[in-house]
Amino acid sequence: MDDLTFRHQSEFHLKSTFWLSVTAGTLILPFAFYHLTHQHVGIGIGAMITSLSLYLVAWGCYRKTYKTIYTFIWLTPFTTLFVAYLTNLIGITGTYWCYSTLILYYFMMSERQAWISNIIFALINVPLVWHLFETHEAIRFSVTFSLVSAYSAIFLHIIAKQYSELHKQAITDQLTGLYNRTLLKDSLVQAINQANRSNTAFTLIIMDVDHFKKINDELGHEIGDHVLIQLGVFLKGFLRDSDKVFRIGGEEFLILLYNTDEANSIGIAEKIRKGIENLSLIPGRPVTVSIGVAGLSSVRDWKHWMKTCDKNLYEAKNSGRNRVVDCKG
Structure with a gap:
């Protein structure tokens, strides 16, 4: 449990x-x-x-x-x-x-x-x-x-x-079976408290499906739901039990990596990005994601932590999508 x-x-x-x-x-x-x-x-x-x-x-x-x-x-x-x-x-x-x-x-x-x-x-x-x-x-x-x-x-x-x-x-998010936003704040606050007590490393990864609106508009919401469901299956299978995965928006996912610093998280995020790109979720049409990464390091407020990660996600999207951006750019 x-x-x-x-x-x-x-x-x-x-x-x-x-x-x-x-x-x-x-x-x-x-x-x-x-x-x-x-x-x-x-x-x-x-x-x-x-x-x-x-x-x-x-x-x-x-x-x-x-x-x-x-x-x-x-x-x-x-x-x-x-x-x-x-x-x-x-x-x-x-x-x-x-x-x-x-x-x-x-x-x-x-x-x-x-x-x-x-x-x-x-x-x-x-x-x-x-x-x-x-x-x-x-x-x-x-x-x-x-x-x-x-x-x-x-x-x-x-x-x-x-x-x-x-x-x-x-x-629980009914579509993907992942966590929804209900426990998000508590999870982040708990991670910050644990980091303060035991110096445990935590990293946030926020992931957004590229051009998801086009998928829904051109192929229908049923295909869009299929993409989200399969992404949920992939993330749950890829990550450890100690990590937490949330669906925090329509096509936006958040991952809380336990005992993992930002340097190692970038490699994990890259594997997630490449893995999704190779999933072939829609025949003849690649599905890619943009990812922002933010380690806990000097951050001691959950809102600031999420804001930093969001900023890196937007940077990934503005830089051409299908890429990972961390605090160092």
Whole structure:
């Protein structure tokens, strides 16, 4: 999975976990105060710890430092034992907390962690219910517990899958399958930050199809789309997985080369130019591209970086097209 895609999915999980933790922590708090002051102090202490733990999770989400392993290591064993304690102390009413606890597992942790937590919870609490209560009560609990667990797992899986698909559609150019402009700014900013931290070299390549309007006007948009699709296939096959390829305009493509300085990128750009020229995308009619190259070097602003690369592209087009121009001309 691409780093930026993963980051966006993580942000979605952080937001959902934040609001779920705040809501659950707030709803449990009055229950905790009530037992601390009027009923059973042990229940009140356990509920208070649970509430505070949820607020800590929310704080971690707010600061974007939350890791699901924290919840898995702490809340899974604590809530499992606390619900078992409740059930043993107050009877069948204690089992009501099983359902909300399961839902918390599935929405606050990864699917794998939630399944493991679910199994641990079931191994402790289901036998306890069968030991404490009548058979008909234990059967009802086991059935409803299994249904809630299954529904939560299925629902979470569907939500995660749909979000992943929608996010992929949002960042992908439908025609070529390349990235669109949605992640462009984040990608460039991330590259600049990484270069500042680790001195990693990055280079931009902006490529424009020569006389593309003529192709559309004379041969039709279907042929024009075919050219763009095949260019996308060529670029994805030519470049490394660590590089990013964007379609940023009708016939304009941007390539972000990872760990590659400008000197080496010029050679790569030349290979791309020659490779496209030799593709024979339209029988009897050559398809060529003009390319601008700009290394990161002294540039520390993503807009300036793109502007520099664009300037080199325009220089390539104004100099006769079908050529590569870098910052040195």
